[in-house]
Amino acid sequence: MLEVLTAGVLTTVQDHGRVGWAHLGVPRAGALDRPAADLANRLVGNPPGAAVLETVLGGLVLRNRGPGRWAALTGASGPEVRWWPSGGELRVAAPATGVRTYLAVAGGVAVEPVLGSRSTDTLAWVGPSRVVDGALLPLGAPVGEPSPLDVPRTPRLEAxxxxxxxxxxxxxxxxxxxxxxxxxxxxxxxxxxxxxxxxxxxxxxxxxxxxxxxxxxxxxxxxxxxxxxxxxxxxxxxxxxxxxxxxxxxxxxxxxxxxxxxxxxxxxxxxxxxx
Known part of the structure; x- marks a missing residue:
């Protein structure tokens, strides 16, 4: 379990989204900065599309209430990989640039999927609720080895x-x-x-x-x-x-x-x- 001490401005659970439900009026959701979310998962040994936390402008504070695990921050913050010991706190600082930071933890965030996805949709609020102070987030079992090396992030786009x-x-x-x-x-x-x-x-x-x-x-x-x-x-x-x-x-x-x-x-x- 992860215990949410401070949820920050807006923190949601995101994966690759729920594609294929638009005919029923359901948006796809999913990580906005998908390359950053995928990188975070690779760094901790998760499969592609494992659920991560997407947080806006920092301020997220969590406690690991289970065994020690690898964690990675990417996007506006990072990339940074660290060992997260049992009982330890992890804080996402306000980024100097950018908006959204992605936190991947070995095993992935294992909230109950809705229509095949663990993503939070902020338009219709399909999927898990937004992350709030005091929430407990389950984690899955780690399945892969951390990958300490990766390709460089795509540079800033000119247009x-x-x-x-x-x-x-x-x-x-x-x-x-x-x-x-x-x-x-x-x-x-x-x-x-x-x-x-x-x-x-x-x-x-x-x-x-x-x-x-x-x-x-x-x-x-x-x-x-x-x-x-x-x-x-x-x-x-x-x-x-x-x-x-x-x-x-x-x-x-x-x-x-x-x-x-x-x-x-x-x-x-x-x-x-x-x-």
Missing amino acids: LRIVAGPRADWFAPDALDRLCATTWTVQADSDRVGLRLAGPPLERARSGELPSEGMVLGAVQVPPDGQPVVFLADHPPTGGYPVLGVVHPADLWWCAQRRPGDAVRLRRAPVAPRG
Whole structure:
């Protein structure tokens, strides 16, 4: 068991998410910075997709109430691997840069899965509850050896790759070019649902309402105020605003680590994203 002494701003359990339930209105959830979560699991010997803790801006304090285990911190904090003795405390400090830190413990966080995933969805609150002070989190049995070496993390992106979306014709002909030519600012209300950007409003060519339709991960939806939103892991499965573009899935991890006020740029990709 892990005992949560202080939960911090927002701490949730995340794995690879629950893909395949959008037709029932259930978002996928899962770690926003998946490469960081996967790295943390590899460092402690867990299989891919083992459940980890995702915490925002530090402040998480835990006590190990079981045998000693390996633990790893990645993302905004780390990478750092340590032996966590029985009865010892682990504190996640506020990171100097970035937003989300991932804590993997050998054996993985073994909360009860819901619809095949242990991820917390913060939109519909499917899955385990958010982690709170005093919570006890079960751990699974360690199954692998720690991996002390790994490939370097992908460097900071200069711009997010994007392709035209299915409703680009709802905007002015140069809207996608303007989206890519603008330096956008991350808004304070960004969350696991979407990275909300502020800048010169994007002009529509068509008015009126668009019927609700399916949304893909990374869709750049533009509401009537003209300020784009990049949909992340907890995005709704449907939406009623036009989608101007779609961010390449391999670049979405970078959105997980952007703070309010950070600058974001986009660039057109030569081919449609896959994955």
